[in-house]
Amino acid sequence: MLLPLSVLVLVGFWYGCFFLANHEIRAAKAAGGWYEGVRQVIAVDTELRTDPPRFPWLWLAPALIITIATVVIGVISYPSMPDVLAVHYGAKGMPNRLAAKSIGTAFSLVFVQVGVTALLVGIAAAILFRSRPDIDPAHPAGSAQWHRRYMLLGAKALLGLLAMIDLAMLGSSLLMWTGTVTPWAPLMVALPILAAVAVAVVVFAGNNRASDEGEEDTGLTHREDDKYWRSGLFYVNREDHALMVPRRFGLGWTLNFGNPRTAMILAGVVALIGLVITLRFAS
Template sequence: MNSGALLVNAAIPLVVLAVAWLTPSLTSPTLPFGVRIPAARADAPVIAEQRKRYRWLVGMAGGALVALNVGLSATTHLVRPGVVPVLILAVFLAAFSRTRVAIAAAKRDEDWYRGLSQGVVTDTSLRTDPEPFPWLWSIPALLIVAGTVMTALVLYPSVPDRLAVHFNASGIPDHFATKSVGSVFFPVFVQAGVTATILVLAWFSFRARPELDPARPADSARRHRRFSVRAVISLLVLAACVDLSMLAGAWPIWHAGQKLSPVLVMLPILVGLALVVGVALRTGQGGSRLPAADGGVPEENTGVVRRDDDRYWRGAGSLYVNRADPALLVQKRSGFGWTFNFGNPRALLLLALIVGLPLALPLIVR
């Protein structure tokens, strides 16, 4: 296997491992491993102990998988691309679920919410005077798609009658198709689909219901505004990076005999993912890592804690199911960004449309 393919085989599992290891740092202190707790319990010894065990397990098991993947990729072709990242995800889910169960058990056994006043709060100004959607940040992705369209139009007459549409890990063509509008413009269709999907998700996420802290509602509303803008901008930049990768992958398709460079294809995506992770670490889920009052005096604590709503989160605390909630998307309880309300039929329809688009794209080249 050449050095470019080896680099890609190592980079993707490392990114997955880094995100898994950093996940506990992204969420609010009152949501350790997706378990809702009172702020007064954020420093409970069981949480620190379980976080340490989680990171040790993910780091050791994930690191061993990455090392094994690099070693086998350098000497054999036994490991197929994508297998090791999936195995790392499996380790992450198992470790996360185990840690979540342990913290939830401590919360239940010690009755952490006993005697506390629970509540929810809203800020109508987030609806009447919302932050403007950062449309300007979508321009780079749209320009790249437009540039790819123009390039495909110019090169179409010179594209060979039989063109490569798939490459192996070393960049060698291994699947071909007859020249047609569908096969030549397939990268453009993928770009347009990815860009449209991210734009739609970004817009719905930007308008998603905020998760405000009833203890300091005004401070958390300010955090939510900055979080939403930064998170959506990072998504729009990621869309441009994905489009650049698609353009790099399209070039050898349009030029017969050229090898695909795995490094050139993966580098923009890796840069985009690094930006998203950087924004997540600096901002925190829901703005939890941002200063509350922009350097001013923090809001006085009302004494009310967030409602214990663990019953609406299923699986490993990653699936939100609440039929009484009209929200399409809500903030994740682990990681960074938003997730669907699987109890809302409209949200399920939106998810079906998003999932169905990439599944339908391969039919274009047939």
């Protein structure tokens, strides 16, 4: 209980600092007239509709192979599985929750694996085909080229992370199916995911800026859109048909909470969490 509570306190403290900083920045913009005399425009890349990026199917293959392998191994191993399965492990790798063998308990992680795969593939597709490009009006050509590469890189990173998540679930399932007890169990599950996250952050950090070499500055700037960012974090714009938009800071994208399709994604996440709770903790 102490670790989750400390994480919540840390997140709350971080957001409190962010909220205060965002409030001060907005006040400074208004007081200083940051956008007075500046032409604000929205730059678009029409080629994203006529020539959209290709979905990286080869990057999806590892996740699909691992998921299929998990299903096959589970089906073959089911008759020889212990009558009582360890469905949860503690921090030291010791089982702290047991359940009688059944389809629901034995294949609980497989169901979650399939759900996570479908969800992240959908998000990767949304990044490529339903996200709003963040094109700099001052250097539209170079910014558009960079954004196309950045979207594809984001989709590949997400699919790579998905493969590591599926691999971690395969390892966790094998521990449960064989009744193996090892102090290294938490590391077997966490290390593949942490490694994938670390690699993605490093790659994104090295490709987080567009090159404007050789392109003349147009003198234009982004349209001020503070009114659409609730509390500085949540983008809500019903007139924007994009499902995902670039985050205002850091890496990646965030949902447009003004788009009705966002409710479908959130419902999928809630259903996935409910599936985990039902299969892993219901006895």
